[in-house]
Amino acid sequence: MFDLSRAIALWRLECLRAGITSPEVLDELESHLREELEQQSTSGTISQKSFDVAVQNLGKTGALRNEFRKINRRPTAVERLMIGICVILVAFIILLSGVTVLLCYARWPERLVAATAVASILIVAFGWKRVVLFLPVISHSGARWAAGLACIASGFILSSSFCNYILPHFESGPDHQLPAIGPWAVLMIAVFSCAGIGLLMSERERRMWGLAKPSNMEPKNEG
């Protein structure tokens, strides 16, 4: 007696071994397979032969894997190199910031204020991807560029105003050394630049970079 459940489980295992690992893709292919078997079996019974024909019609697992890989391709060597460089740069920035905070600020409260600013900048840098989801998508290209660049410029203007008009009130000592509140000016540039870059992205670009709102495509946990 042909055991369909076992045959499907073995076929899924074969797909997994071939490199088709996404459960959603496997579920969809299995659904297709069952559809085909349902159409083939007029008497209601499914034989090993009809199962083999359905699997054959679906295509070779290796070819299927290659087609899916074209969509969900992994980063190329150049992209991996760029990611590596970014990691080194971030590590260097954290190290430099830590040394600066320790050497430039003598008192611990100042160090704490400066370190909080540096931490906030890093949170903005790493978390902006999530915030982009909530930024409006401007469909008109010209308006998108205008809004994005205006947002980036606003960060620099606000930061400059902060340094020129607000910061001098906090300057202490004869050496006019900038107090720990200085790094907060950089945070303004970071926040507005990230928002500006988000606004500059079209819907297509957001999808390409995985920054679009997820659509209603989650499979329901049925059966």
Add this chain to the structure above:
Amino acid sequence: MLTKELVAASTEPLILSLLSQGESYGYALIQEVKRLSGNRIEWADGMLYPVLHRMEREGWIESRWGESETGRRRKYYSLKKDGKKALKDQRDQWVAVSTVFKQLWKEQYV
């Protein structure tokens, strides 16, 4: 039978056109194309799904898991706003090609 290249080139506009008539699922799309073309267009069954996934990533179509009449899980696809635009663009291109052929062959066979 159509050539592999022509089948590949016509896959996206065919899917968009079929989905413009209402939501559907992979197996039904394959059968419908087979029926409409009189078995002259035959997609390799499994190869349709990477195309559907790519089109979904492009934002042309969207999917949802539903149930078949027999209660089996089935993934339905439907056209999105961008898909309608893409369909219009692709239809214009195919109509342009078709018009040229019609005129050329009409002149030849008159």
